[in-house]
Amino acid sequence: MNIEALSERLIALKESNIQVQKLVERLAAIDFQPGSIPLDDSDEGIVSELVAEILLVFKEQEDDLEFLKEEVIDLNPGRAEIEFAREKENLEIETQKAIEDLKTQIGTFRRAQLVSKRRLEAAQREERIILTKSFLEYEQTSLNAQSALSELNPKKVSQKSVFLSKEEKEIKASSDVTAALRRTHEMMSNELSRSQFAHETLQESTMALTQLAEKYSSLDTLLLTSKNLLGTLLKSQKSDTWYLETAFYVLLLTICWLVYRRLLHGPIFWLFLYPLKMFFKGWNGVLTKIGLHWF
16 A cells, blocks of 8 residues: 555544544533433433444544554555655654544543533432422422311311321332432432542543553653763764874874975075085085094
8 A cells, every 4th residue: 555545544534533523522512401311311312322423433543543553664665765755754643643633532532421421410410309399399289288178178188088097108108218219229329420430530540641651661761762872972972083183183294294395395405404514514624634523
């Protein structure tokens, strides 16, 4: 597969990432109204469908990006080496950036999922409160009606209350048991939500710490490599400095010798050395004539 095909595939994955970002924003913006969902709805409805769709897209993108990264690494040159190396490097950078964007989107999706879940639980709690208030208002209305009837016909009502006292006791007992069970269920649901939220938060913190440890490990490796490279450069600089100084002194000595041989040797010889030589030679001849020696 050539670079052009891989680039087109990367562009398609980026467009898919933009679409899934819109889905995540939609999930975070869902506002549940009391009564819009059943009280026992935990995994059904539009939220679960949207979450499943987002997870499916994330899974496909992770697989595609991993495959694309391997394809980019295994690319073979089919044109000029410099141009190919530049395009391959750009493609590797864009692929790594797309992978980082996908990780960011996954983190955003988890936060949006938690926000949506909290809104769902808040809507369910509000719905329970509304149902409880409605039940209490209905019971209060029934009591008021019963008291009004007792004032109008106390004998009939008292007889009816005597006949129905056992049934009313059973209904009241069952109502109390039902209310206790509802309170227990609500408390267990709240505790379960808290524990699940804490577990998800712990997972996110663990993943963040793992990524941070990987980055620090890469940084330590980079610092060690830089230290070794700096030591090698210092040693090379010392040896290069010694070679340069030696070459400079040799060059300076050569220049001085050339200047002397080309410019100073002739005048010094004819102006100073040759007259002295002739002077000493003449005196030596004179002294030899008179029977004396110079040495």
